Amino acid sequence: MPGDVHLVCRDCQKPFTFSQVERDYYVRRGFTNQPLRCPSCRANRRRKQLGLAPVEMHEVTCASCGAATVVPFVPRGSRPVYCSLCYESLRQSQGGGPSVPAQATL
Ligand SMILES: [Zn+2]
Ligand SMILES: [Zn+2]
DSSP states (O other), X not given: OTTOEEEEOTTXXXXXXXXXXXXXXXXXXXXOSOOSSOHHHHHHHHHHHTTXXXXXXXXEEOTTTOOEEXXXXXXXXXXXXXXXXXXXXXXXHHXXXXXXXXXXXX
């Protein structure tokens, strides 16, 4: 995708993509910095802040926008998985939400 930025995680040194979609979201939220960590490390840092043990993250593709994201479970393939951005907007527009949110167990 044009506008995608390729970064390296400061925690695990793994390369990851900071997509145009995510950047737009960051800008809307008023963030000016690029993320320092890959989605897996970011998710596990959030878990740590909540007092949860880190888990293995699985990379998936968002069923809505096609962006790469991570989920703390093995995706089954039978149900759509959304990135946190799409999950949030779906939840806002539907009032209910999809059954498999990317951040459900965080
Ligand atoms: Zn990482
Ligand atoms: Zn998405």
